[in-house]
Amino acid sequence: MTKRVIVIAMLLLAAVSLSAQQMPPGKWWRMPRIVQMLGLSDEQQSKLDAVFRDAASELIDLRGAVEKQNIMLRGELEQPQLNRKNIQQIAARLNEARGRLFERELMMLIDMRAVLSDTQWNRLRTTLEQRVDQRQQRQQMQENGQQPRKRPRQ
Numbered sequence: 001m002t003k004r005v006i007v008i009a010m011l012l013l014a015a016v017s018l019s020a021q022q023m024p025p026g027k028w029w030r031m032p033r034i035v036q037m038l039g040l041s042d043e044q045q046s047k048l049d050a051v052f053r054d055a056a057s058e059l060i061d062l063r064g065a066v067e068k069q070n071i072m073l074r075g076e077l078e079q080p081q082l083n084r085k086n087i088q089q090i091a092a093r094l095n096e097a098r099g100r101l102f103e104r105e106l107m108m109l110i111d112m113r114a115v116l117s118d119t120q121w122n123r124l125r126t127t128l129e130q131r132v133d134q135r136q137q138r139q140q141m142q143e144n145g146q147q148p149r150k151r152p153r154q
Contacts, residue, residue, distance in 0.1 A: 023109070023128070024128075027048075027049070027052065029044070029045050029048040029049075029112075030045060030049075034124075037123065037127065038116070038120045038123055038124060039120065040120070044115050044116070047115045048112055048115055051108060051111040051112050051115065052108070052112075054108075054111075055104060055107075055108040055111075058104055059101070059104055059105065059108070062097065062100055062101040062104055063101060065097040065100070065101075066094065066097045066098055066101055068097075069090060069093050069094035069097050070094065072090050072093075072094075073087070073090045073091065073094055076090055
């Protein structure tokens with residue numbers, strides 16, 4: 001029982017970590033470069049398509065709910081006289097909407113993770129971590145007034 005809890009906690013931590021690093025855009029499991037890098041089979045790609053399809057409609061609705069609350073909050077903040085109570089209520093609804101969106105994205109990520117082998121998962125995580133590091137380095141260079149070097153396509 002304790003092993004199971006530890007494994008689940010580690011899986012959630014890894015999923016949150018990967019989610020925070022941002023998955024590649026779109027149907028990343030169909031990009032030839034990623035398919036080759038991970039060695040994805042046709043069966044895995046089909047399973048990832050199914051996970052995506054199952055979540056897509058709900059994710060669209062949840063993102064819409066977040067955007068609606070963002071618009072409401074911006075509108076309230078643009079008023080000449082700020083109404084603290086209204087702003088707090090909208091902020092609470094926005095926070096709730098973001099939480100629902102995050103939870104659904106996380107569940108989709110967990111379902112996608114279940115399709116990948118440990119080796120594929122670790123390779124994907126490493127690649128994403130490298131991308132984040134490169135992006136941060138380029139941003140730091142730009143902030144320091146340096147020209148970032150163009151990186152070769154992988």
